[in-house]
Amino acid sequence: MIIGIPKEIKDKEFRVGMTPAGVEMLVHHGHQVLVEKDAGAGSGFTDEDYAQGGATVMPTAEEVWTKANMIMKVKEPLPSEYLYLRSDLLLFTYLHLAAAESLTVEMRKRGVTGVAYETVELPDHSLPLLIPMSEVAGRMSIQIAAFYLQRANGGRGKLLGGVPGVRQSDVVIVGGGVVGTNATKIALGMGAHVTVIDVNTDRLRYLDDVLHGSLTTLSSTRRSIADSVAYADVVIGAVLIKGARAPHLVTRDMVSTMKTGSVIVDVDVDQGGCVETSHPTSHTQPTYIVDGVLHYAVPNMPGAVPRTSTYALANATLPYALQLADKGFEQAVKENPVLAKGVNTYKGEVTYPAVAEAFNMTYRPIEGLL
Numbered sequence: 001m002i003i004g005i006p007k008e009i010k011d012k013e014f015r016v017g018m019t020p021a022g023v024e025m026l027v028h029h030g031h032q033v034l035v036e037k038d039a040g041a042g043s044g045f046t047d048e049d050y051a052q053g054g055a056t057v058m059p060t061a062e063e064v065w066t067k068a069n070m071i072m073k074v075k076e077p078l079p080s081e082y083l084y085l086r087s088d089l090l091l092f093t094y095l096h097l098a099a100a101e102s103l104t105v106e107m108r109k110r111g112v113t114g115v116a117y118e119t120v121e122l123p124d125h126s127l128p129l130l131i132p133m134s135e136v137a138g139r140m141s142i143q144i145a146a147f148y149l150q151r152a153n154g155g156r157g158k159l160l161g162g163v164p165g166v167r168q169s170d171v172v173i174v175g176g177g178v179v180g181t182n183a184t185k186i187a188l189g190m191g192a193h194v195t196v197i198d199v200n201t202d203r204l205r206y207l208d209d210v211l212h213g214s215l216t217t218l219s220s221t222r223r224s225i226a227d228s229v230a231y232a233d234v235v236i237g238a239v240l241i242k243g244a245r246a247p248h249l250v251t252r253d254m255v256s257t258m259k260t261g262s263v264i265v266d267v268d269v270d271q272g273g274c275v276e277t278s279h280p281t282s283h284t285q286p287t288y289i290v291d292g293v294l295h296y297a298v299p300n301m302p303g304a305v306p307r308t309s310t311y312a313l314a315n316a317t318l319p320y321a322l323q324l325a326d327k328g329f330e331q332a333v334k335e336n337p338v339l340a341k342g343v344n345t346y347k348g349e350v351t352y353p354a355v356a357e358a359f360n361m362t363y364r365p366i367e368g369l370l
Contacts, residue, residue, distance in 0.1 A: 001325040002032045004068025005050075006061045007039040010075045012283035014042025014306035017072040017093070018321075019314045020053040026318075027054030031325050036064045043306040065089075072321060074313065075300055076103055087111030087347075090329050092321060094118055094133075096299075097344050098245045098358040099272040107345045108361075113329060117313075119243040119352055120320065120342035127242065129320070129342075131178050132312035136302040138182030138238065141265045142190065144296055145171070145234040148263045148287065154294045156261035158233055161191020168192050168214070172228045174249055174274060175238030176203045176217075179267050183236045188213035195228050225249055230257040237266035237274040243344070244354035245272040252276045252290075260292035270299035330370050340366055 003026055005017045016039050018026070023033045033055040037047060047057045058064050065071060065084035073093045077085065085091070085106060095116035097104045107114050117129035127134075142160070149169065151157035162168035171187045173180045176198035184207065187194045193214040198204050204217040218224045229235055229250055235258070239246050246268040255264070255277045266278040273279070277290040278297040286298050302309035320339055323332040333340045344352040349364040356363035 001328075002034065002067060002069045003321070003325060004064040004071045005033065005035045005039055005055075006064045006071065006073055007036045008042075008074055008303075009061075009078055009080070010300055010303070013075055013300050013303040015074040015300075015303050015310045015313065016040040016043050016045065016306070017074055017314075018318070019043075019310060020045055020049040020055075022314045022318045022321075023050055023055045024053035026321065026325060029322060029326055032056065034058050034064045034068055036061050040310075043310040045310075070321075070324060072317070074303075074310075076100060077106075082106045082110075085110040085112040089113065090115065090324065092117070092317070092324065094270075095344055096270050097352070097355045098243060099270065101359050104345070104350065104355060104359060104361070108348050108350065111348045112345060113343070113347075114345040115324070115329075115339070115342040116243070116344045116352070117317065117342070119344060120338060121242065122338055125242075128338075129313075129316050130240075132316050133302045133309065134178035134240075135182050136305060136309050136312060137267050138179040138236075139186050140301050140305065141179070141183045141236050141238075141267055142171070142186040142192075142234075144301075145236070145263050145265050146190065148294050148296060149233060149261075151261075154261070154287065154289070155263055156233060156259065160187070160234075169233040170195070170231055171234040171236065172197065172232040173236040173238055174220075174225060175236075175240065175268075176200065176207055177238065177240050179240070180236070180238035181207065181211075183238060183267075184211055184215070187234075188215060192234075195232075197225055197228060220249070226251075226254050226257070229254045232258060233262050235262070235264045235275070237264070237268045237278065239268050239274040240271070242354065243352050245358050246274045248274060248276040250275040255293055256291045258291070258293045262293050264293055264295045264297075266295065266297045267301065269297040273297060333366065334370060
């Protein structure tokens, strides 16, 4: 198979779809790998590194996209890349289609086979290709919140952990999954008081058992969220509905009760956001103010730490990429139901139920199309 690794074009997206070591493995399995010139530069990988791994370095994105049978990248195609989508192309990347109607329409129209990292699902319902970036984003969310709490950066002027004799900051984390757990670890480590809100009582019980520090756990209700948001210095949006748009659990009315200079980091924004007042921003212009509350809503947060993120992502995606390349799409999906869960579009059909539901489209199970 010919595998293409184009350069990411999303604003300040410095990750790359595969490391040189991963390319070497793909080549070792008998595949040809095309890497766009400077694709790995933002993550610290040179063209020579890829060439030594056996890749062919291509001068343009067009050559990579048009010659490859499978494209591996980090972020979903942007409108300028839609022209490269075609019926004989396998696209293996983060898609987040439930929050991207125009991309969903284009992928259906062009018949591209889309396998989404974020919906590949193990029997225990964990998401092995989403977890690494959720870990990164969760940990980053607290670093970011601490930065923007500083008065010079638009915040209330509070130290996250306080000092002896001065109350620490209150961090409210909506969602106790991978993002929320990693955010909680860092916030507790920095000395904040942390409130984690989740619908799953067993999850809250687990977090209470394994995490130590100034931690409060609350079952998720409209009232518990509203009361917590009102006293928060920081709110972290960490809700995940697999493959679906995130629900607005933090409403505009709730945001209006927050103190001036408090900070919201909506990690869910790539799935639509769980805060009603959030909308996607960029690393170039990451924040905006609503009702005196600073909002940070960058969809590709891990792109700011690309060295860590690229290694973490490639470690997770490489085994699945090898299955797709070695066996071909249809055989790989037939043999591995974990990988089959990742298929979102195929032959012009939407094959993931939450995506179809988001846009009132017809859902067709992948098993019936193979």
